[in-house]
Amino acid sequence: MKHRGRGLASMWYPVGFTGYANPSGAVVKINEDGTAVVLTGTVETGQGSLGVMAQIAAEALGIAPNDIHVVSGDTDTCPMDTGAIASRTTYITGNAVRLAAERAREMLFDVAAGMLRVKPDMLEAKDHKIQVKSFPSRNAAIGDVAYKAYNDVGTPPIGSAMWNPPMIPMDPETGQGKPFGTYVYATQIAEVDVDDETGEVEVLRVTASHDCGVAINPMLVEGQIDGGVHMGLGFGLYEEILFDKTGKQINSNLTNYIIPTTLDMPDVDEDIVENYDETGPFGAKAVGEPSLVPTAVAITNAIYDAVGVRITALPATSERVLAAIKAKRAAEQKQIPA
Amino acid sequence: MNVTLTVNGETRSAEVPPETTLLVFLREYLNLTGAKTGCDIGDCGACTVILDGKAVNACLMLAAQADGRDVITIEGLATREGLHPLQKVFEETGALQCGFCGPGVILSAKALLDENPAPSKQEIRNALAGNLCRCTGYVKMIDGIQEVAETMRSVPTPALPAASKGEQKHG
Numbered sequence: 001m002k003h004r005g006r007g008l009a010s011m012w013y014p015v016g017f018t019g020y021a022n023p024s025g026a027v028v029k030i031n032e033d034g035t036a037v038v039l040t041g042t043v044e045t046g047q048g049s050l051g052v053m054a055q056i057a058a059e060a061l062g063i064a065p066n067d068i069h070v071v072s073g074d075t076d077t078c079p080m081d082t083g084a085i086a087s088r089t090t091y092i093t094g095n096a097v098r099l100a101a102e103r104a105r106e107m108l109f110d111v112a113a114g115m116l117r118v119k120p121d122m123l124e125a126k127d128h129k130i131q132v133k134s135f136p137s138r139n140a141a142i143g144d145v146a147y148k149a150y151n152d153v154g155t156p157p158i159g160s161a162m163w164n165p166p167m168i169p170m171d172p173e174t175g176q177g178k179p180f181g182t183y184v185y186a187t188q189i190a191e192v193d194v195d196d197e198t199g200e201v202e203v204l205r206v207t208a209s210h211d212c213g214v215a216i217n218p219m220l221v222e223g224q225i226d227g228g229v230h231m232g233l234g235f236g237l238y239e240e241i242l243f244d245k246t247g248k249q250i251n252s253n254l255t256n257y258i259i260p261t262t263l264d265m266p267d268v269d270e271d272i273v274e275n276y277d278e279t280g281p282f283g284a285k286a287v288g289e290p291s292l293v294p295t296a297v298a299i300t301n302a303i304y305d306a307v308g309v310r311i312t313a314l315p316a317t318s319e320r321v322l323a324a325i326k327a328k329r330a331a332e333q334k335q336i337p338a
Numbered sequence: 339m340n341v342t343l344t345v346n347g348e349t350r351s352a353e354v355p356p357e358t359t360l361l362v363f364l365r366e367y368l369n370l371t372g373a374k375t376g377c378d379i380g381d382c383g384a385c386t387v388i389l390d391g392k393a394v395n396a397c398l399m400l401a402a403q404a405d406g407r408d409v410i411t412i413e414g415l416a417t418r419e420g421l422h423p424l425q426k427v428f429e430e431t432g433a434l435q436c437g438f439c440g441p442g443v444i445l446s447a448k449a450l451l452d453e454n455p456a457p458s459k460q461e462i463r464n465a466l467a468g469n470l471c472r473c474t475g476y477v478k479m480i481d482g483i484q485e486v487a488e489t490m491r492s493v494p495t496p497a498l499p500a501a502s503k504g505e506q507k508h509g
Contacts, residue, residue: 046435046473131391223432223474230475254381262463262476 002193007301009294010187015286016088016165019179023164024088025079025097028057028104030157032150034128034143035067036101040095041081043073047288048220049089055216056281060101062125063142066150079160087286090216091182094281095163103159108142111149111157113313116141166279182277184285186210188229190266190298194306199322201237203264203299209271213285225291229268232295233260237315341401345370346414354401360394361385363401364411372441374410376470383469386442387411393449395468411443415448423490424448427482435473443469447483455491459484 016022027039038057044050054068071077081093109120112130116123116138124133131139149155165181191205208225215221238258242251251257276283300311309324341363342351343358351393363377364387366368376384378397388410415422423431424444436442443466450457450465457465462483466476 046437048432048435219432223435223478226475226477227435227473228475231472253379255379256378259470259472261468261470262466262480265463265476268475268477 001197002195003043003306004191004193005302005304005306006191007298007303007305008187008189009183009297009301011290012183013186013286013290013293014180014183015091016086016180017082019167019169019177021164022082022086022092023162024081024090024093024096025081025162026053026093026100027158027160028061028097028100029159030104030108030142030146032147033144034141034146035062035069036063036068036104038068038097038100039078040072040093040097041071041075041078041083043084043090045084046167047084047224048217049084049093049168051091052094052216052220052284056094056097056284057101059282060098060125061105061142062130063128067128069076075337079162087184087288087290087300089288091213091280091286092163092165094216094284095279096161098281099161099163102161103158105159107155107157108145108149108160111153112140113143115145115148116142119332124338131331151307157337167262182213182279182285184211184213184287184290186290186294188294188298190302192299192302192306194303194321196307196325197320199320199325201299201303201321203233203237203266203302203317205267205269206233206295206298207269207271208271208289208291208295210287211273211275211285212287212290213277213280214274214283215272215287216282216284218272221272221287224287225270226268228287228289228291228293230260230265232292233264233266233299234258235292235314236296236299237317238264240315240317251265339402341402341405342405343401343406344408346410356400356402358401359397360389360399360401360404360409361396363404364396364409367401370413373439374438376438381470382439383442383446384439386469388445388449390447391449392453392467393446393465402444410445410448412444415444422448423486424451427486428479431478431482431485433474433478433482439469443471443479443504447479447486451483451487451490453458453489457483457487 030036050070050072054065054070058065105125109123113120118132122128122132129139130145134310135303146157149157168178170177170179187209189207193202206229212221244250277285304310307325309328339356350368363489364373368460374384375397376382380395380398386393387396390407424447428434446465462480
């Protein structure tokens with residue numbers, strides 16, 4: 001018979017390395033046509049991080065993300081980046097890109113101040129223009145300001161920056177410190193059906209609430225959550241690397257190392273809880289790895305809710321769940337007086 | 339041996355060793371590298387192509403078995419006018435991330451929609467069951483295919499990009 005259960009799990013997750021330097025550098029140059037180039041050492045693997053870098057630079061420069069050309073991952077041309085790891089790209093590389101764009105923008109403001117006859121601190125970059133904050137009709141196109149900077153004033157608007165998250169190294173005696181720049185939080189709820197005759201677990205629905213700071217690109221945040229729930233589902237129910245006695249992996253094919261298919265994947269309700277983080281680029285933090293942290297625990301808690309057994313070794317395969325159900329029944333039988 | 343087949347509306351042929359799979363034939367003899375070599379044993383679906391209207395794993399078929407038949411690969415979907423609606427929706431909604439599974443997923447979805455223009459969510463899940471994806475959890479793919487099915491149903495038949503023969507010739 002199938003039993004329905006719901007389980008909940010929460011997590012926090014730190015962004016970046018534990019108490020160690022993990023900087024990112026970035027270079028932003030503004031072109032005479034009002035577009036810009038971002039050089040970054042980080043790499044794109046499909047998660048959309050370079051698009052987010054373009055959005056961050058565009059926001060700082062008052063132009064559109066499509067106006068940004070991102071050059072990435074080429075060690076001949078790009079500044080150092082610790083890497084697309086530790087869910088750090090948006091937070092740490094993003095801050096470097098934001099700072100570099102702001103420095104290039106300051107150079108444009110100095111040039112535009114002369115053109116518009118105001119002080120540089122009275123200017124803002126918006127809608128492809130440098131304009132006077134309280135008087136936006138007094139403005140100059142960013143391309144025109146950049147052209148003047150290159151050809152008349154002689155101050156090409158090129159900004160470079162690096163960023164390392166603010167940390168306090170942990171004291172080796174007391175363990176006290178602040179090893180990360182920021183943290184993200186999440187709660188996921190899983191709804192499952194557990195068959196008490198076979199031990200089979202079917203995950204029907206996962207609701208995933210994630211605090212990722214400000215979601216710079218909500219569509220990509222949802223994509224990360226979907227993928228994380230998928231990996232968490234595999235971690236929770238299917239995926240296990242098995243070795244023989246000589247240490248050789250015995251399930252090295254996708255036939256026997258099982259990752260969830262469309263038939264295993266539940267509906268996912270992604271819930272982005274925006275929370276401005278003052279250390280992040282435009283308030284953003286992270287979402288990548290955190291998205292899979294609570295899933296397996298939410299599922300095993302749901303199994304407990306459904307059939308009353310605690311699964312303490314992952315994955316919760318049918319065999320393990322059935323063994324736990326049988327052990328529970330046996331223990332209950334013993335308790336009945338003869 | 340000689341293998342001659344129709345690929346994306348064009349007749350193509352090559353002399354190949356008899357043990358050549360359809361996947362190797364497409365990738366190495368016709369230089370159509372859209373179908374991906376993933377597991378090469380029929381588990382992952384990255385090599386999916388459409389053979390006479392059905393989605394098949396090109397790695398599990400001999401090229402000789404496809405002789406004289408009609409094959410559609412991912413290269414045959416986009417036209418000079420633009421992307422196939424499935425490609426367009428996948429691009430716009432972020433349905434693919436690393437993209438390695440993409441050609442296979444899109445062709446499995448096209449084979450489904452050609453046969454069943456109004457699939458339920460479960461029918462879409464069944465059609466994609468042989469395509470593994472490590473990045474996306476399939477969520478936005480399934481939503482995207484539903485969206486395409488709805489749009490294609492609301493467009494009059496002549497504009498249906500999937501059914502148009504003329505379009506495949508651009509391939």
